[in-house]
Amino acid sequence: MSVDEKTVRRIAHLARIAVTDEEVPHLQGEINAILSFVEQLGEVNVDGVEPMTSVTPMVMKKRQDGVTDGGYPEKIVQNAPATEDSFFLVPKVVE
Amino acid sequence: MTELTHLTIAEARDGLKAKSFSATELAQAHLAAMEKARALNAYVLETPEQALAMAKASDERIARGEAGALEGIPLGIKDLFCTEGVTTTAGSKILGNFNPPYESTVTRNLWNDGAVMLGKLNLDEFAMGSSNETSAFGPVVSPWRRQGSNVSAGASGAIEGTHLVPGGSSGGSAAAVAAHLCLGATATDTGGSIRQPAAFTGTVGIKPTYGRVSRWGTVAFASSLDQAGPIARTVRDAAIMLRSMSGPDAKDTTCVDLPVPDFEAAVSRGVKGLKIGIPKEYRVDGMSPEIEKLWHQGAEWLRAAGAEIVEVSLPHTKYALPAYYIVAPAEASSNLARYDGVRYGLRVPGKDIVDMYEKTRAAGFGREVKRRVMIGTYVLSAGYYDAYYVRAQKLRTLIKRDFEQVYAQGIHAILTPATPSSAFGIGEKGSGDPVEMYLNDIFTVTVNMAGLPGIAVPAGLDSQGLPLGLQLIGRAFDEETLFAAGQAIEDAAGRIKLPQAWWA
Numbered sequence: 001m002s003v004d005e006k007t008v009r010r011i012a013h014l015a016r017i018a019v020t021d022e023e024v025p026h027l028q029g030e031i032n033a034i035l036s037f038v039e040q041l042g043e044v045n046v047d048g049v050e051p052m053t054s055v056t057p058m059v060m061k062k063r064q065d066g067v068t069d070g071g072y073p074e075k076i077v078q079n080a081p082a083t084e085d086s087f088f089l090v091p092k093v094v095e
Numbered sequence: 096m097t098e099l100t101h102l103t104i105a106e107a108r109d110g111l112k113a114k115s116f117s118a119t120e121l122a123q124a125h126l127a128a129m130e131k132a133r134a135l136n137a138y139v140l141e142t143p144e145q146a147l148a149m150a151k152a153s154d155e156r157i158a159r160g161e162a163g164a165l166e167g168i169p170l171g172i173k174d175l176f177c178t179e180g181v182t183t184t185a186g187s188k189i190l191g192n193f194n195p196p197y198e199s200t201v202t203r204n205l206w207n208d209g210a211v212m213l214g215k216l217n218l219d220e221f222a223m224g225s226s227n228e229t230s231a232f233g234p235v236v237s238p239w240r241r242q243g244s245n246v247s248a249g250a251s252g253a254i255e256g257t258h259l260v261p262g263g264s265s266g267g268s269a270a271a272v273a274a275h276l277c278l279g280a281t282a283t284d285t286g287g288s289i290r291q292p293a294a295f296t297g298t299v300g301i302k303p304t305y306g307r308v309s310r311w312g313t314v315a316f317a318s319s320l321d322q323a324g325p326i327a328r329t330v331r332d333a334a335i336m337l338r339s340m341s342g343p344d345a346k347d348t349t350c351v352d353l354p355v356p357d358f359e360a361a362v363s364r365g366v367k368g369l370k371i372g373i374p375k376e377y378r379v380d381g382m383s384p385e386i387e388k389l390w391h392q393g394a395e396w397l398r399a400a401g402a403e404i405v406e407v408s409l410p411h412t413k414y415a416l417p418a419y420y421i422v423a424p425a426e427a428s429s430n431l432a433r434y435d436g437v438r439y440g441l442r443v444p445g446k447d448i449v450d451m452y453e454k455t456r457a458a459g460f461g462r463e464v465k466r467r468v469m470i471g472t473y474v475l476s477a478g479y480y481d482a483y484y485v486r487a488q489k490l491r492t493l494i495k496r497d498f499e500q501v502y503a504q505g506i507h508a509i510l511t512p513a514t515p516s517s518a519f520g521i522g523e524k525g526s527g528d529p530v531e532m533y534l535n536d537i538f539t540v541t542v543n544m545a546g547l548p549g550i551a552v553p554a555g556l557d558s559q560g561l562p563l564g565l566q567l568i569g570r571a572f573d574e575e576t577l578f579a580a581g582q583a584i585e586d587a588a589g590r591i592k593l594p595q596a597w598w599a
Contacts, residue, residue: 001482003473015428015472016435016449017465018457030466030529031473037530038417041486044493051488052495055319055546056306056571061348075196079439088437091448 001039002032099124100275104168104332107278111157111167118153118167122146122211125169129213129276131599134254135236137261137271139174140182141214149211156209165339166209171277173268174215175222176202176323177312181212185314186220186230186264189459191440199312200344201281201323208339213277217267220461221431222288222316225535226524227266229463234521237261238274238594239296242560248598259518259561262292262535268326269296273593279327279336283313285320286419287514287539290551293326294513294564297553297591299333299581300326302539304572305546306351308337309344317426318349320419320543329590330552330581334358337574353572361575366583367401369576371567372506376412377538379515385557386512393510393554393565396587397580407506409497414490415541420533421474421487422544427464428471434459466529495545498568508576511538513551513564542568550577552584553591562591 003011008028012019019027073086082089099121102110110116126143146169153167177183177195184190198206206212219229227235237259240246246256261270265282269292272280282289284302293300301324308323315321325336338358344350373394378387394404436442436455443458445451460468474483501509515537525532542549548571551564565584569577 001479007473008469011469011473011476013453014476015465015468016432016452016456017460017468018450018453027466027469031470033528033530034420034466034470037533038420038483038487041414041417041421041490044411044414044490046486046489046493049489049492051485052491053488055491055495055544056304056349056351058306058349058351061345061352063345072196077438078196079193081191081436081440081442090437091445091451093448 001035003028003035100128102278103329104278104327104335107168112162118150118157118211119147121167122150122169122213125213125277131596132274132276134248134252134598135238135270135274136233137217137235137267137274137276138171138214139184139217139232139267142181142212145181146211146213153209153211163207163209165205165335167211168278169211169213170205171213171216171268171271171280172202173218173265173281173283175218175283175314176281177314178202178212178215181215183215183314184232186218186232187459187461187464188231189434189441189456193439197312200309200346201313201340204342205339210339216271216280219264219266220464221314221427222264222283222285223427223463223467224263225287225291225532226260227263228260228521229461231461235261235266235270237270237296237518238598239518239561240594240597254598257520260295260521262295262518264288265292265326269293269298269300272296272298272326272328274596275593279325279332281323281340282326283321283323284543285316285423286543287536289324289326290539290549290566291514291535293551295518295562297562297593298326298328299330299550299552300324301333301337301550301574301577302542302548303337303341303574304548306349307341307572307574309347309350311344311346315430317423318430319426320423330578330585331359331362333550334362334578356575358574358578361578362582364575364579365401366397366580369402369507369580370405370505371397371402371580372405372407372501372509374407374409374412374509374511376409377511379537383516386515386563389555389563389565390510390512393584397510397583400583400587402580405506407501407504407509409501409541411490411493411497412541415494415544416533416537418487418490418494419540419544420470421483422491424467424471425475425484426471428468428475431464431468491544494541498545498547502570507570508580509568511566511568513538513566517557517559517561517563538566547571548574548577550581552581554584554588556591
């Protein structure tokens with residue numbers, strides 16, 4: 001399978017990365033090189049094979065569902081580019 | 096007396112205990128070496144004040160007889176580990192001046208054992224790369240030079256000539272250890288990022304079993320593959336460091352509740368009675384005859400030390416790298432969704448929130464990261480998920496099954512080359528076709544896909560005078576056998592003579 005320029009733009013938008021007109025052909029070439037490299041996986045018969053979901057078989061650790069941390073909003077927002085009263089500020093989302 | 100920067104961790108530990116020198120003197124010697132080695136670009140941030148404060152505290156604990164396992168040992172920290180109050184970049188512009196309000200579990204464990212932080216080490220952006228060339232802070236210069244190379248420290252303090260890469264993504268870690276700019280360094284490995292740079296720089300690097308080391312507070316690349324480990328100058332030093340880095344952690348549910356063995360004790364165990372497998376599928380087309388010869392030599396060394404050498408088969412080996420280039424980008428696209436200009440790091444204003452996201456990520460991510468996020472987005476998108484992602488995860492099951500079948504035959508560890516070649520020059524690979532660079536990880540990536548431990552040990556020099564490494568792959572949670580067999584290789588090969596400080 002290979003991707004065309006339109007698909008490259010669609011993927012970039014899904015990935016929330018702005019791309020310029022000059023970047024698109026390069027990205028297209030590179031993505032197609034990778035897609036052609038991974039094509040060989042089609043040779044393998046994977047009928048009846050379970051997809052891996054956990055690389056180390058182990059029982060998921062559990063703990064009581066309770067608050068164990070927190071109470072320091074100023075630390076949470078200290079690295080944010082824009083904040084107000086311990087809230088993250090973003091451009092208007094709802095009109 | 097040996098220069099303080101040329102000690103091993105074990106020697107420094109003994110010297111500190113015997114009060115032959117202080118932790119402060121040890122830290123000062125390293126800070127001075129780092130200052131003279133800035134042209135190598137191994138450190139993205141030097142932290143001399145922390146280093147001296149921590150060393151002073153170590154000297155006080157040593158005086159009180161309260162020394163920890165790594166008391167006073169100066170280490171470099173890959174800039175993927177969050178360090179409280181110390182800028183953490185992941186080699187990317189998108190994190191801006193991110194100053195973590197918390198400490199990663201790995202570094203916390205090291206400080207709890209008395210280690211001293213010298214600074215943060217350069218890496219490929221978000222650990223995506225095999226040469227350290229994708230770092231937003233510029234490439235790292237390998238301390239190694241080809242015989243007869245024209246690379247030198249220029250009059251302006253910059254490096255002149257086409258230098259070699261130290262490998263990646265833990266390129267700063269490997270270069271700093273090889274150039275004696277720390278006694279050991281933390282590193283991370285998603286597809287080979289500890290073992291390949293270790294092999295390129297004549298150092299020892301181990302990626303432990305998935306789940307041995309907590310991932311909490313380490314910037315995530317591909318969560319089911321990422322694992323932290325040490326790079327050091329000897330097998331024993333790697334064992335000492337890994338013991339301190341490892342251990343259960345309630346903050347990471349994938350970190351196992353298993354006791355941490357005394358890895359250092361395993362170093363002197365020997366290999367008598369071990370069965371070492373040689374997988375025929377690792378004899379790839381175009382492999383350099385020098386690597387092939389070294390691999391054979393490694394098997395002979397282990398045989399001479401008392402191991403039994405057995406040919407084994409791992410039939411799905413060739414599919415590991417293509418499956419990795421689906422799984423790793425898929426997980427990366429998901430993990431890196433958090434860099435959106437809202438909670439931390441860079442923000443580029445836009446006409447609405449989506450425009451802000453898109454502009455922020457376009458400006459903040461480098462080419463390699465954008466490409467991988469886009470590949471990951473594509474293979475997870477509606478209509479392609481089953482064909483790419485699910486198929487790759489099925490291949491992963493088969494790759495792991497190959498190893499399980501070999502271990503079920505009584506094989507204790509598997510010997511392979513660490514890399515298909517020695518270090519290459521900057522700009523030499525992957526400029527047109529990214530796959531050319533990806534092939535560096537052909538021997539290491541299988542290990543991440545199966546979650547197993549793997550160690551790279553220097554085993555000799557090629558005809559250009561550059562180091563080559565061998566890799567040993569172990570059973571899950573049996574790093575001890577890797578340390579025992581790694582030591583047998585180190586004993587037989589002799590310790591690699593690291594380069595003189597031509598850059599200083």
